[in-house]
Amino acid sequence: MVKAIGWWQVFLGILDPVFEAPVMFVQHESVVSQNLVTDNVWVVEGEMATISCRVKNNDDSVIQLLNPNRQTIYFRDMRPLKDARFQLVNFSENELRVSLSNVSLSDEGRYVCQLYTDPPQEAYADITVLIPPGNPIIEARDEVLREGNETEMTCTAMGSKPAATIKWMKGDKELPGKPKVELTYDKMYTVTSRLAFTVSKEDDGVPVACIVDHPAVKDFQAQKYLEVQYKPEVKIVVEFPQGLTREGENLELTCQAKGKPHGVNWVKVDDDVPSHAVITGGDLYIENLNKSYNGTYRCVAANTVGEAYDDYVLYVYGTTPL
Ligand SMILES: *[C@@H]1O[C@H](CO)[C@@H](O)[C@H](O)[C@H]1NC(C)=O
Ligand SMILES: *[C@@H]1O[C@H](CO)[C@@H](O)[C@H](O)[C@H]1NC(C)=O
Ligand SMILES: *[C@@H]1O[C@H](CO)[C@@H](O)[C@H](O)[C@H]1NC(C)=O
Ligand SMILES: *[C@@H]1O[C@H](CO)[C@@H](O)[C@H](O)[C@H]1NC(C)=O
Ligand SMILES: *[C@@H]1O[C@H](CO)[C@@H](O)[C@H](O)[C@H]1NC(C)=O
Numbered sequence: 290m291v292k293a294i295g296w297w298q299v300f301l302g303i304l305d306p307v308f309e310a311p312v313m314f315v316q317h318e319s320v321v322s323q324n325l326v327t328d329n330v331w332v333v334e335g336e337m338a339t340i341s342c343r344v345k346n347n348d349d350s351v352i353q354l355l356n357p358n359r360q361t362i363y364f365r366d367m368r369p370l371k372d373a374r375f376q377l378v379n380f381s382e383n384e385l386r387v388s389l390s391n392v393s394l395s396d397e398g399r400y401v402c403q404l405y406t407d408p409p410q411e412a413y414a415d416i417t418v419l420i421p422p423g424n425p426i427i428e429a430r431d432e433v434l435r436e437g438n439e440t441e442m443t444c445t446a447m448g449s450k451p452a453a454t455i456k457w458m459k460g461d462k463e464l465p466g467k468p469k470v471e472l473t474y475d476k477m478y479t480v481t482s483r484l485a486f487t488v489s490k491e492d493d494g495v496p497v498a499c500i501v502d503h504p505a506v507k508d509f510q511a512q513k514y515l516e517v518q519y520k521p522e523v524k525i526v527v528e529f530p531q532g533l534t535r536e537g538e539n540l541e542l543t544c545q546a547k548g549k550p551h552g553v554n555w556v557k558v559d560d561d562v563p564s565h566a567v568i569t570g571g572d573l574y575i576e577n578l579n580k581s582y583n584g585t586y587r588c589v590a591a592n593t594v595g596e597a598y599d600d601y602v603l604y605v606y607g608t609t610p611l
Pocket of ligand 4: 536537579
C-alpha cells in the first residue's frame, strides 16, 4: 500500500510539468489574440490597401507596423520609412491604421503589427495582390454550324492572379467547359476553357457567353451568337377561302419556311402554274378559279443543307353545290 502511494507520488511528480506546459501555452495564445489583432488584406493592383492593427485593453504600450522585410513603416504615428505611399489613417490608443496606395505586386507579403508588451506581441497581416485578367476572348472553330454537328469554342482569360474561373452559358443554360490553367513566366495565370457541344436547330441565334469569375473583376464576359444552318421546314397556309374552293372565287396561299432558305418557289406538279397567278415572295394568288386549275401546288424551299416542300391539292368545285 505504502509502495503504491510512493509510486503514485512519483508519477504525479513527473506528470506535473507536463500538465502545466500546455496550460501556459494556451494562456499565452489567448493573451495574444485578445490584445492585438489585424486582418489579412486582398487588394487589386494599383488600388489602396489598408492595414489595421487593433489593440484591446491597451495599457499604453507602444505599437508599430513593420513591412515584410521587418523595416518599421510606422512607429506610433511616425513614419521612419521613406515610402510616401504609406499614410496614417488613424492613430489612437486602440488602433494604428495605415493605408498603402497604388499597390503593386512587390508589396505582397506578411506585414507585422507589433506591440511592446512583455513579452512583445505580434500579429500578421498578409497582403495579397489581385491582378485582373485581360478581356476574355472567345474563339469558335466553325463560323456557320450545321444541325447535328459537334462544334467547339474556346475562351481565354489572360494574365491574372489568382487564376480566373470560366463558366459557359448557352442561352440561359450552363454548359460544362474543360479548363486549362497555365502559369506564365511572370507568375500570372492564363486560363483557357474549351467547350464542345452538338448543335441543334433551336441553337440558331442563341448567344454563347463565356463568363469570367475573378475577385478583381465584375460582370466580365464575352459572347458569340450561334448561326445554325438546317434543312428548311415548309408549311402551306390557306389564307383564302376559308371553305370550299369554288369556280370563280379567288385563292390565296402562303408558304411559311423556316431555316433560312435561299428562297421559296411555287410550282405545280406535272403542269404549269396558271399564267395569271401572282407570286410574291412566299404568297401564291390565283383569281377567278377554274376547274382546269385542279392539281397539286407545291412550295419548295432550299438551302445548302437541303430541300423541303409542302403540297396543296386544289380541287375546284362547281358554283352550285350538288
Ligand atoms: C480613430 O479611432 C478612434 C478610436 O477607435 C475612433 O473613435 C475614431 O473615429 C477613428 N477616426 C477615424 C478617422 O477613423
Ligand atoms: C503606381 O505605381 C506604378 C509602379 O508600380 C507607377 O508606374 C505608377 O506611376 C504609379 N501610379 C501612381 C498614380 O502613383
Ligand atoms: C456536319 O455534319 C454533316 C452531316 O450532317 C457532315 O457531312 C459534315 O462533315 C459535318 N461537318 C463537320 C465540320 O463536322
Ligand atoms: C375555264 O378555262 C377554260 C379553258 O382554260 C375556259 O374555256 C373556260 O371558259 C373557263 N371557265 C370559266 C368559268 O372561267
Ligand atoms: C377538277 O375537279 C372537279 C371537282 O370534282 C372536277 O369536277 C373536274 O372535272 C376537275 N377538272 C379537271 C380538269 O381535272
